[in-house]
């Protein structure tokens with residue numbers, strides 16, 4: 404809470420309690436904050452440790468994203484589709500007819516998948532997902548059987564593709580073929596060095612439309628708004644990959660920001676913290692606040708957000724690569740809308756792998772502009 408308050412020596416200090424609507428302290432709201440922050444901290448540290456090895460794996464970007472979605476339980480498994488009432492609960496695993504197929508079953512625990520894993524001598528590791536999370540199992544694989552790590556990620560992808568082919572009536576794929584295609588992808592990768600230089604791509608003139616980041620990089624669009632009367636501010640961000648797929652989005656209301664620039668910087672700080680909690684290693688930070696982009700590029704910032712600025716710079720060093728980009732408002736409209744929702748509709752939420760319904764059309768607009 405204290406870090407939310409920016410101290411400006413030119414102004415008199417005043418106190419308020421951010422967690423209640425009238426600014427007055429209550430024990431109930433303090434207890435709520437304590438339990439929320441402990442959960443969040445534990446969860447983010449845990450995710451950061453294991454998910455980072457996934458993002459840094461030398462595999463195609465689409466497989467990075469697929470494995471991340473598997474770890475976050477965002478794949479359209481039967482269990483997830485039933486929960487969202489998109490299919491009846493009479494749907495079963497396409498291979499073994501087990502009801503309510505979940506991500507662990509689809510990728511590791513189904514007998515069909517177990518045969519494939521047994522073949523490459525990591526079934527002692529993959530069987531562990533019955534008791535631990537997928538990212539913990541992957542973390543253990545990276546530590547104990549590093550040579551099999553990339554193969555394991557690739558096989559997860561091929562097993563999922565084979566499962567989808569069968570689900571869509573395209574017949575059974577032989578288990579050997581699934582294994583061979585994963586090996587084939589790995590061999591192809593070893594011949595083709597991925598263009599890591601793209602992460603420090605030159606700065607292009609400010610665009611009016613959203614543009615996708617380079618392959619393997621996550622673009623983070625941030626925005627914020629402030630109510631002139633009382634300093635209440637809304638923060639918004641959205642993170643997408645090279646093909647425009649939404650990875651995470653968020654809206655958050657802050658009780659107070661001294662200026663729009665301060666709120667914009669707080670939106671960036673929040674987005675960076677979420678990106679690091681998700682284990683993203685290579686990012687482009689994009690905002691329509693040109694004053695901030697200039698500040699970060701030239702290491703110059705006005706005094707009133709200096710401590711915030713230094714904090715952001717320090718966190719940026721933790722990424723494997725991090726570049727700054729200015730975009731005109733038209734190219735940042737989703738982050739703008741998320742910030743507006745926080746400010747005027749009191750929305751305070753994070754969306755893993757999707758956006759609120761009211762924003763879906765804007766995401767589609769950005770995708771359409773990519774095709775032009």
Ligand SMILES: [Zn+2]
Nearest residue numbers: 496498499513
């Ligand atoms: Zn099954």
